Amino acid sequence: MDRFVSTYAMRLDSKGRMSIPAPYRALIARDGLEHLYCHPALDLPALQAGGARLMAGIDALIERYPPYSEAREELAGALYGAIEMIKLDPEGRVMLSEGLKAHAQIKDEAVLVGLGDSFRIWEPSRFRAHLAEANAKVRALKQQIGSQGTARDTRADGA
Template sequence: MDDFVSKYVNRLDSKGRVSIPAPFRQILVREGLDSLFCSPSLELDAVDAGGLGLRGAIDTYLEAFDVFSEEREVLATALLGESESLKIDKDGRVVLSETIKEHAGITDAVSFVGNGFKFQIWQPERYEAYRADATKRALALRKAAGNRRTTSAGGGA
C-alpha cells in the first residue's frame, strides 16, 4: 500500500507553480492520475490533497448519509463543491489556484505534509505552529491511551 508520508517544503516559481514532491507524484502516477485532487480542509488552514484514496474516503464518508439529506448536501458542498482538480505538468508541477492559496495563506512557499491516504498543503509557518500543537496533543493522547490499557489490563482502580 502506498501512503503519503514525510514533509517537504517547496517554493512557488514566478508563474505560481510548485513542484509536487517526487514520492507523492509517484503515488499519483501509480494510480494513473495526471491531476491532483484538492479540497480545502473544513477545520484547518490547509488543503487536503491526493488521488484516489482521498476521493474514495470522501465518497465513503458521504455514503453514510441519505442521498438527499441536508447533512449530505452540506458535506458534499464543502468537500466536493469547493474542491479542485489541478493538472500536473510534465515536470511534476501544479498551479495553485487563488482560492487554494487564500484558504491556506500561501504566498511564496508550500509545505506538503503526508497523512497516509492523503497529504496536506500548508503555508510553512502555519504548519509549524500546527505541528507544535499537534505534537503536544499527540503526547497527551498517547499517555491517556497508555493509562487506559494499564487500567484495563491490570483491573486497577
C-alpha cells in the same frame, strides 16, 4: 510506497508553480491521473490533496448519509463543490488557484505533509503551529494511555 508519507518543504517559483515530490507524483500516476484533487480543508487553514484514495474517502463519507438528506447535500457541496483538479505539468509542478492559496495563506513557500491516503498543503508557519499543538495532544494521549495500563497493573491480587 503506497501511501503519502513524509513532509516536504517546497518553494513556489516566479510563476507561482510548486513541485510535487516524486513519491507523491508516483502515487498519483499509479491511479492513472495526470492531475491531483485539491480542496480547502474543512476545519484547518490548509489544503487537502491527493488522488483516487482521497476521492474514495470523500465518497465513503458522503455515502454514510441518506440520499437527499440535508447533511449529505451540505457535505457533498462543501467537498465536491470545492474540489479543484490541478493538472501536473511534465516537470511535476502544479499551479494552485488564488482561492486555494488564500484559504491556506500560501505565498511563496508551502509544506506538503503526508497523511496516508492524501496529503495536506500548509503555509510553513501555520504548519509549525499546528504540528506543535498536535504533538502536545499526542503526548497527553500517550500519558493517558500509559496511566490506564498502570492502573490495571496495580491490582492487589496480581492478576
